[in-house]
Amino acid sequence: MKVILFWFLSQALFCTLVFAHHLNGEHHDDEHDDDHHKIMPYLQIAPSNARFSYKLYSQLAAEYPDDNILFSPLSISLAFSMLSLGAKSQTHTQILEGLGFNTSVFLDADINNGFKQLLQILNRPKVDQQLSTANALFVDQKIQLLEKFSEDVKNFYQSEAISTDFQNSEEAKNQINSYVEKKTNGLVKDLLDSLDQQTVLVLINTIFFGGTWEYAFNENFTREEDFHVDENTVMKVPMMTRQGEYLVAFIQEPGCVVVDVPYKGNTSAIFILPDAGKLHDVEKALQNVSLQTWTKLMRPSLIRLSVPKFTISATLDLKEELSKMGIKDVFSDNADLSGITGAPLKVSKAVHKAVLKVHEKGAEAAAATAVGITKLSLPQHVNCNRPFIFTIIHKELYSILFTGRVVVPVK
Structure with a gap:
C-alpha cells in the first residue's frame, strides 16, 4: 500500500509598498546579452518562472473573476522543483513542464543550479529590506530519506531535515x-x-x-475615499497619495496604466490599473504579452499616485490548481517519488498561503516625499480606486516574487 506524502507549502509576504521613480534593470533576452548574463544559472531559469507565473495567474483570474488573488510563483516553483529531485519518469517530467521548463532543452542540473544561485542571492544579508526564504523537510522519525535526495535538497535548496513524530499528529x-x-x-x-x-x-x-518604499507616503495625507469594487459596489478605504516622478506607461489597448513603484534595494512593485470596466480585458491581454513588454514602454512622468492602504490574504489548493496545469501524477496513485525514500509515496495535499500588507511606511522623512516635483503644471492623477493588478519583482534576479489582483481592499 502506498504511503501518503503530505506536501505543504506556506509562503508569507509582509510588504510596505512605496512609490518612487526608476527601474534599475530589465530582462535582457536578445542575442546582444553579455556573456556573463548568458551563463548565469539564475538568469537561465527566469523566463520559465515568469511563464509559470502568467499561466497560473490567468487560470486563477478566469476561475475567480470577482475575488482577490495573491500568490508567490517563485515560492511555488522553488518547492515543487525541490520535490522533483525525488521524482522519476512521467511524474518528474510533469512537474518540470508544469513549472514552465522545456525538458527537451533544460537539464536537471541547469534548473537546480539556477534555483541554488537564486536562493543564495535571496538570502544574502541586506541593509534596505528583509527578504528571505526557507525550505524544510519534516520527516517521520521512522523513515529514512535516501542519501542522494537528502544531499541534493540540502545542496541545491538549502533545506533542513527535521525529525517529526507524525504518530502524534497534534504535536507534529x-x-x-x-x-x-x-x-x-x-x-x-x-x-x-x-x-x-x-x-x-x-x-x-x-x-x-x-520592503521599505524608496519614498514614503505622508500618513497625514491618507484620507478615506471611495473604492469602486464594481459598477454597483462602492466602499470606503484609507487612500494614500503621493505626487512625484515615476516610470509610467499608458497602454491604449486594452486600456491601462502601468506604474513602477520601487522599494529601497533591488525590488519593485509594478501596478497595473485598468481603465474602468477593463479589468478582465487587461488580464486576457497579459496572456499574450509579457509584463516586460509593457514595462519597456515606461517613461519618467510626473503623476499624483493614489493607492489604498490594505491587507489581503489568499489560500490556494495547489493540488487542484496544478493538476489543471498538467502536474497530475504526483497527486495520484501513479506518482513515482521513489527517489525520496525508496517507498511508494504520493502528495496528498498541497497548500499555498500568502499575506500582503500595504501601508505608508518608509525610511524617508515625510518632507522628503515632495523632492523631485519640479513642474508647475497639474500632474495626471493615477488613482487606484478600482480593481488593479500588481507584481513585485526582484530586479537582479529578473524574477516575480509575488503577483495578484486587488478587487476588495478591505475584508
Missing part, C-alpha cells in the same frame, strides 16, 4: 506551525489545521519580504 502539527510562524516573522499563525495520520513527510517552503 504544532511543530510545523511554530516553524512557519517563526520563518514568516509571526505573520502566518496556525496555518495547518490538521495532519493525516498516514503522513510521513511534510515539505515546507516559506518566503518573507519586508
Whole structure:
C-alpha cells in the first residue's frame, strides 16, 4: 500500500509598498546579452518562472473573476522543483513542464543550479529590506530519506531535515506551525489545521519580504475615499497619495496604466490599473504579452499616485490548481517519488498561503516625499480606486516574487 506524502507549502509576504521613480534593470533576452548574463544559472531559469507565473495567474483570474488573488510563483516553483529531485519518469517530467521548463532543452542540473544561485542571492544579508526564504523537510522519525535526495535538497535548496513524530499528529502539527510562524516573522499563525495520520513527510517552503518604499507616503495625507469594487459596489478605504516622478506607461489597448513603484534595494512593485470596466480585458491581454513588454514602454512622468492602504490574504489548493496545469501524477496513485525514500509515496495535499500588507511606511522623512516635483503644471492623477493588478519583482534576479489582483481592499 502506498504511503501518503503530505506536501505543504506556506509562503508569507509582509510588504510596505512605496512609490518612487526608476527601474534599475530589465530582462535582457536578445542575442546582444553579455556573456556573463548568458551563463548565469539564475538568469537561465527566469523566463520559465515568469511563464509559470502568467499561466497560473490567468487560470486563477478566469476561475475567480470577482475575488482577490495573491500568490508567490517563485515560492511555488522553488518547492515543487525541490520535490522533483525525488521524482522519476512521467511524474518528474510533469512537474518540470508544469513549472514552465522545456525538458527537451533544460537539464536537471541547469534548473537546480539556477534555483541554488537564486536562493543564495535571496538570502544574502541586506541593509534596505528583509527578504528571505526557507525550505524544510519534516520527516517521520521512522523513515529514512535516501542519501542522494537528502544531499541534493540540502545542496541545491538549502533545506533542513527535521525529525517529526507524525504518530502524534497534534504535536507534529504544532511543530510545523511554530516553524512557519517563526520563518514568516509571526505573520502566518496556525496555518495547518490538521495532519493525516498516514503522513510521513511534510515539505515546507516559506518566503518573507519586508520592503521599505524608496519614498514614503505622508500618513497625514491618507484620507478615506471611495473604492469602486464594481459598477454597483462602492466602499470606503484609507487612500494614500503621493505626487512625484515615476516610470509610467499608458497602454491604449486594452486600456491601462502601468506604474513602477520601487522599494529601497533591488525590488519593485509594478501596478497595473485598468481603465474602468477593463479589468478582465487587461488580464486576457497579459496572456499574450509579457509584463516586460509593457514595462519597456515606461517613461519618467510626473503623476499624483493614489493607492489604498490594505491587507489581503489568499489560500490556494495547489493540488487542484496544478493538476489543471498538467502536474497530475504526483497527486495520484501513479506518482513515482521513489527517489525520496525508496517507498511508494504520493502528495496528498498541497497548500499555498500568502499575506500582503500595504501601508505608508518608509525610511524617508515625510518632507522628503515632495523632492523631485519640479513642474508647475497639474500632474495626471493615477488613482487606484478600482480593481488593479500588481507584481513585485526582484530586479537582479529578473524574477516575480509575488503577483495578484486587488478587487476588495478591505475584508
